[in-house]
Every structure is written in C-alpha cells, then in structure tokens.
Amino acid sequence: MARVVVDVMLKSEILDPQGEAVLGALPRLGVTDVASVRIGKRVEIEFGENAQNVEEQSRVIADQLLANPVIESFTVAVERGSNEGA
C-alpha cells in the first residue's frame, strides 16, 4: 500500500494568525528564542493495494482540492517503502 504525505502551507505573504498566536504564547512556556511559527496542514493519503500513478494522482488531489492556490502552496512526498508505480 502506498502512502503519500501532502504538506500544505499558507504562502508566506498571507498572515497566519494561528501561528502568531502560538508564537505569542511561547514565552509562557519559557521559550524565548523562536523567530516565527507557521501552521499548515499535513494530509496523509493511503492508497489501495493496486493503485497506479500514486504520485501523479496525489498531485492532482493536492492541486485541485487540498490546497487553494490563492493562499497556499503544497509539497507531495511518496513515503519510502511504498509500491509507487507497482
């Protein structure tokens, strides 16, 4: 079974208030050395036994559905041990 991880992050020019909020809370944990925090999504896709073109399909999914190109960018990684193309 192939497993693909798609990471979706807000583009750097888009304000990420959630990341800012985490950043603002860090001093309370005694952490003071952090310059920035950005929060995005991690999507784990598990393909079926006989899936073909796993990476290509994942790119379609990411591009059409998982990320909104107006505000987000994504990366696709097929996990090692996956039967990519098998």
Place this chain on the structure above:
Amino acid sequence: MARVVVDVMLKSEILDPQGEAVLGALPRLGVTDVASVRIGKRVEIEFGENAQNVEEQSRVIADQLLANPVIESFTVAVERGSNEGA
C-alpha cells in the same frame, strides 16, 4: 537558524471527520483508489540564531501547546542544515 517541523496527527483510533469528508470527495476528482485520508497539522518553527536545545524546546512546545495529548500525537523533526545545539 534552526528550523523544526512538528507534525501533529489525531491518534489513529480517533475519528477524523475532515479526512472522511475529503475521502468522500475524491471520486469526484476521478480518484477511486484511496483507502484513507487523515488530516493533521504541520507546524514549522523557526528558532533564532543562538537558540539552544532546539529539539528539546520543540518537544515542550509540541507537548504543551501544539498537540492535545488526549486525542493527538506528534513527531518532532529538526531539519537538516540546522545548527542544532550550536
């Protein structure tokens, strides 16, 4: 500058309604071979120049702030090229 990525995912026994909804939508993109989709958070933490114990600090942040231990688990990865411990 050290960069750490914390991935936070719902524990496997916990329902992931977002993942389910995305799974249900895939056939409309023509993708039919996917067995499961799980959606979590990807958090990118950028530490300052002189930050110490980057990994340890990130674990504290993840454990106390980013993940809810009741329903989520996390992994911490210090990105290569980072000056961990420097």
Place this chain on the structure above:
Amino acid sequence: MSQYVAVDTVGVADATPDEKQPWSELGLKEDEYQRIREVLGRRPTQSELAMYSIMWSEHCSYKSSKVHLRQFGEKNPRTPRLLAGIGENAGVVAIDDHLAVTFKVESHNHPSYVEPKQGAATGVGGIIRDIIAMGARPIAVMDSLRFGAIDHPDTARVLPGVVDGIGHYGNCVGLPNIGGETYFDPCYQGNPLVNALSVGVMPRSRLQSMQASGTGNVVILLGAKTGRDGIGGVSVLASATFSESGEDDARPSVQVGDPFTEKLLIEVCLELFDAQLVVGVQDLGGAGLTCALSETAAAGDGGMHVDLELVPLRAAGMEPQDILASESQERMLLIVDPAKADEVLARAHRWGLLATAIGTVTDTGRLVVDFHGQTVVDVPPKSLADEGPVYNRPLAEPNDLGLIAVDRAETLPRPSTDEEIRQTVLDMAASPNLCDKSWITEQYDSSVFGNTVLGAPHDAGVVRLDERTGVGIAISLDGNGRFARLDPYLGAQLALAEAYRNVAVTGATPIAVSDCLNFGSPEDPHVMWQFERAVTGIADGCQKLGIPVTGGNVSFYNQTGREAIHPTPVIGVLGVLEDVARRIPLGLGRTGDTIALIGTTSEELSGSEWASVKHGHLGGVPPKVDLDHEMKLADLLSRLSQTEQLAAAHDLSQGGLAQALVEAISFSGMGAQILLPEGADPFTYLFSESSGRVLVVIPRGQELAVRSACESRGLPITPLGVADANTDGLHLRDHFDITRDDIDAAFKGRIGARLGE
C-alpha cells in the same frame, strides 16, 4: 482481558463456567455479577458482561436515583398537553392542535473535563439525537455551564474549550443557541458542569416510538461508522469518581463528534419519518449499540437477532464487545418494515449517509447477537434495559447544615456610604457570575433558521414555531448551587421558580419542565440526602405550579476525592406564546416610560452573589419561595403581554435590583432615573435576592391599568422611576450617579480579559 484469544461465545461460556471475569474492573459489584449469572443460568460471555456492565451502570440504569425520581411520576399534575413523558428519549408536550414540542437537558460533565472541546461538542450532539428520536426537528440548543474559579489556570483550559465545542457543534448542525447560564465557583474546579438542552418541534402525528415491534422487521444502523471511541466510557468515564491523584488512569479514548454527519442524520431521519418508513427509532447515546439494541428490543414485543459483523467499522480488529460498547457518535437505530428497507437505504444514500441492515426483529423473547456466525450474546433484553439493580441508598443530613444555617450573611458588614454602595454596584457588575457573557454567546450562532425572537442576553430564549400563526415557545435554564447547598429542597425550588419566572417574563405561559440533577457520589449518604431533598423540592414545586416534569438527566459522582460539588439541580422550563410578536423584551422602553418593581423585597442576603463576591461567604438560609405568588406573577405577565401593556421586563435574580438595572441600561443604551421607596434601606433594596420579583417598564398611559392588574391579583407593585434617553446611565436620586461608560467598563469584556485573552 488478554486471556481471551478466540471469541467468547455462549457455547464457550457454557463450557467454562469457572473462567475468571473482570466484572469488578467493569464497575460491577459482586452481587450484581451473581445476578447476571442467575439471569443467564451460566456465566456471561465477554460481550454479555460488557453489555450488563454498561446497562447496569449508574448512568444507564439510574440505580441510585430511580427510587426518588418516581416522585415525578406520582406528583406530576395531569395535563392533556403531555404526549410523552419520563422514560422516553425526551418529553413531548402539545402546543396546539397540530404542533408538539420536545425538549430535554443532559449533562456531559466528565467528558468535558477530560477533553473540553470534544466533550462538550458530543454532549450537544447527544441531546440533539434524543430530540430526533422523538420525531422532532431540533430547532434550538441552550447550555448551562459551571466552572471553577475564573482565575484558576485550569479554567483557562476548560472554559474556552467547552464554549468552542458547544459553539462549533451547534453552529455546524445549524441550531441557534438561544441562551443558557455560566457560573464560576471553586467547588466546580475539578468537576465542571456542562449541561446542554435541545428543543425540537413536530407535527403531533409524527411522534415516534422506540419499540422494535413486528417480527421480521429489519434493524438498520444509520450514520457514522463504529470505531473505538469511548469504549468503557459509560462504565468507567461517566460513573467513576476522579481520584485526586490519577485521573489519567480513568481516561479512556474520548469521542470526537462530527456535526456534519449529525446534520445529515437530522435531514434523513425527518425525511424517513415524514414518508412513514420507520416503525421504531432510537438514538445511539452514551451506551452505543448495547443500549439501543436492548432498549428497542425490550420496548418491543419480541426479541431481536443481530449479525454484528455487518456493522460498518472504522477501526480494524474490533472485537464484538468493542462494537457493542463503542460510543461512536452520530448513529441512530431504525426498525423498518422489510418492504420499505430498500427505500430507507436509498434515501440515506441520497444524503451520503451510511445505512446498513444489521438484524431483524424476532419473536423469541431473546436478544441474540452473532459475530461471524458465532453467538456471542443471548439474553432477555428486559434484563438489560429494565431489570437492572435498584438501590435505596442510605441518606443522612450533612452534619454541618445546622452550623451553616446560623451563619447568616445578613450579619456581614455592609457598605454604608453612598460612595461605597455605588462602588459595590460596579464591583458586582464586574464579578465573574454577573458580568456580561457576550464573550461566550458571540461564539454561538443565535439566528440560523430565522425564528429566534429573543436570544441572549434575555431572561429566556424565544423561538417562533409557525410563521403563519406566530405561535412560539420560550425556554429558560436555571440553577443555583449555592442556594441548594444551603437547603437543597428550597434551592431546587428557587431554581424552578427562577426558570418559571424567566419564561413568564417574556409573556409566555410555562407548561413543562426538564431537569438535570448534578450531584456528588450517591454512595455518600450526605449527597444522597441532598439528592432526595432536591428531587422532592422539584416534584412538590411542579405539582404546585401545575406543570409536569417531562424528563431529565442525573449526573452523579461529580466530586474530586471526598469533595463533592454543591448540589446543582438545573431546571429547564418551557412556555408557550400564542403570538411571538407580543413577547416582552429586555430593555427600558422609551423616554418617559415608568420603571416599576413587582414583588416584595425582604432582607435576604444569605447565599447571595454579594455575600460571595464581597465576603467569600456561604451560610444562612436561602430566600423564601412563594409558588402561589409566582403563578400570579406569570398570569399577570402573560396577560400584559397579550394586551401589549409592558414595554420591557426583566427578572431579578443574582445581584438583585442593582444588577437588573445594570443589565437593562447596558442592553438598551437608555438611562434610568430611580428613586427608592420611602424608608427603604438602599443597600438591602439594591442587593437582596428575594425571589418572585420582576422589573417592568410600563409605557406612558398604561400605569393605572398595570397597577390595577397587579392589585386585582394581590401583587405588590412599586414605581421606582422613569426611563430616559437623556440620562447618562443610572441616576439614583439622593444617592449617586453611574454613567453608562462606567457601567459598561465594569460589566463588559470581563470574561475574555480574565481568561487572559
């Protein structure tokens, strides 16, 4: 339990009578376990043991409360309005010839402490399914919340999570939140209370039953897949006391709700009911399939056969007992004529909802569950659902009650100068229990459906039921743990009186009651005594008021170590308005309108907000309750709403007259010129919490009519002053002024600020 490798079937159980079983870990007592063996004539299988432990838990069997709750049935006034009462998923009352309403309050206290957001969210989800199960469309929710001290760090974890959960779930299912209450008291520190109410409306003809009747009928599971959510939750989570040290041990996997699926469940179920495709229906609540199967089978006329492997699963490797105990959310059980089963499945599919036939109704009188062809359960369903243990637990009046009663707040030092009293008004308005709750209520959708006539911060929520006739309902949810701690009988009646009055203040006629009884451990005779007193207080009170208790919920074991919460009966009262356009709102009317007080102010400060805020004091005897007076008051207000002779009204409760004025001024943006009656002691008049009082605003020209309406009912009315848009805030003649800015600065923005937001 790892010693069981293969599935534990009835055959295996027969063959291995001496197998050691973990009944105690599952929360069963030894004699309860022995009774199970007697019922079955053998040891239970693992699945059966799981089912009995769940169904015989406090949460499902009401084993400690049953003997007392009987009073509701015995004392309930007979009313033709009551279409379904206690024992159903929720009580149903007739509104007019066509419409009926169902409503119920339920607690989700422990789960909300463990995982505030999901715990509270699934609490809302659960109560909504009770409403659907009666055949109604849910149309609103309310929430009654109690937390520890507002400044305690754990409150900053629990409160935002709970509010987020309630808001998120309600907003996503599309139900307006029309009110509730929020209180802070250190006694709830380790045991916050999250009580949720839902109300639904239906044509009277759509009332559903939970009976699995008709041999050959199909049993269909509708909704979400079944996962490992909250396995053991009912017996361990909902009923176990958190030990002070290790609440971690009691943490089972929590349930995560999916309001989207719930929304589909609502639409599909209503469509099925309207098309008359369903014989019986039951929601899957805290006890999952176990409860739904045994209750529908027990309520029906025969038995039931289920093939458990047909249940759609979310997790691999689930054993039969896991499937039976799972608390996965957003599921319903339907009993359907086989000729209609295909249509049921098709309609569910159209909405994208899973529906699976998992069994049939039989005439064997047994509930039989097979798993891949092997019988894992074979029991008489009534033994699970109806014949659980019943305890008459020992009662004992708490030893400290006498001492507390003489420690009266009326003897505490009071502010004496005008400036001190003025400052007290502001300090009280800024205190956590009295301050503005917008930080919470703004996280809720209050207007979806377009039928919300009054929402927060009104005394009661008002919802229109029918756009053509204008008929509607009002609901209020109230409790006062401090009064109940001082005297649980009176405390319960005070909560009842307050909820009743809050409904009446909108002009509605109260017609029915639902309650949620939050108490400590029933194994503590003092707690059990408090419980018995509170139940008796409610039952007597409802008998007197002539409105029935239609249902409710008991939550025991709200204690940390030996420290129980204040006994906290929360009462929901439902009222009817013939025409919601005539509802009486909060506010101050128009310039020149008369502000008056109906009711009598006595020196009653024990258990008051003032005693708590200024002295951290709890002692003495709570205010008197006069239910005759409350009935007259309700009759008056309903009358004056029909004749449109009141511009506004507001119930006096915590914080007394001072707080009622603060709220009316802040809400309306108007000012008030007030002159206290001759000889009244300003402090007492402003801060006493005497029951049965309402602030009314009378439009110009109606003063005499209102006065005579009061007098003809023997209700004292005292003019206090006038509303005036040109007065800045509160002008208390001969004493002090408080500008509107000062009022708002004290009253508003407190919750967020004190939570560090």
Place this chain on the structure above:
Amino acid sequence: MSARVGIVTFPGSLDDRDAARAVYLAGGEPVALWHDDAQIHGVDAVFLPGGFSYGDALRCGAIARFSQVMDTVKAAAAQGMPVLGVCNGFQVLCESHLLPGALVRNAHLRYRNRPARLRVETTRTAWTNAFAPEAEIVLPAKHGEGRYVADEATLDALEQSGRVVFRYLDNPNGSMRDIAGVANEAGNVVGLMPHPEHAVEALTGPSTDGLGVVASVLAHLSEGARR
C-alpha cells in the same frame, strides 16, 4: 410572474430555508436546488446559502466546488445569470474561482456572531441596485473563516473596477481593506460574508436591510425582462 430564485442545498447547508424565506418575503419565488443534480430547473438567479457544506472539511467551500450543480451554476454565471453567495456560499464562489480571493480564518481566531455595519460600495451589481449609493446597512455577521484575502494586485484591480461591493465599517475579522463582499467583472456574481437572509424581519433580525439584496435581483431581472 415573479422571478424564480434557485437556492442550492449542499449537504451541510444551513441557511437554505432562511434564504427561501428572504426570497419569498421580497416577492420572489424560491426554488430548491440540489447539490447532486446538474439541473437548475429554469431558475432566473441562484442563491448559495450559508452553512458548513461537507462539514467545511479542509477549507470552507473546498468540496462543494466539485458538486454537480456547481458545474451548471458556473456555466450559467458565465452567461450572466445573477448568482449570490452568502457566508459559506461566498466561500464556495471563491473556491470555484467565480470570484477572486479567498476567505481564511478570522484574525482573532474565533467564530464570532455580531451584527455588522456595512457600506454598500456599489449599486452597479445585480444584487445591490436597489440600495441608495453608499447606503449604510446592518446585517448579522457570524463566521470563523471570513477574513477576505487576495494579493495586492488583485485588491487594487477590485478597487479600480468598482468590484468591492460591501465594506465593513468596523472590520470584525481582519479582512483586507475591510472587504465584506465582492463581485465579478460583469457584476452578476456577488459574494458577501454577512447574512442578508437573517435581516428580513424586524421580529428576528437586527434590521430588515437584507431585503434590499433580494429586491435588487428581482429588480435586475424584471429590468432584463422588459429589455
């Protein structure tokens, strides 16, 4: 014959009944449309109501975009049919690229329900022509993801072409340039976050200003019919 306004129900739509009431009260004929049906049954305009379509998984409106009905709505919009998206409907329109920009998490990170004061910035759309120029109106705003964002070039283009339709007077969510609603180039497709359908009766809403939105499209349609 009154104009027929189609109201789409997606799984998770919540304000469909309310939208129908608004259309009815303004004098139109509401027609129910179903997400999984490519037919739009001869309606004259389409209203995408608020709610949480498909549970708002991933991003609000992201999945609704792939529904059958949206293919037809897109084609009809290209032909000039008036289309309004409110709240979740606005999000669907942005995700479907019928409108520029995106709606993201409120800057204060919470869902918030408060009446919003808005200024009608242009009356030259199908959904605002009945308002007085620069009218100030009050509609309930209630959302967690209503912060309008787009790149600067897009924002400038919107401003210059008069396609900012509604602007917040007290920005409740951090929207760029206080934008509460935008239109496409032709002005037939409009999206806005606050809810006109919850401001149609004095009894239940903070105002009745929402009626103006539906009245506009009815006027627009009868104008078209006369022409």
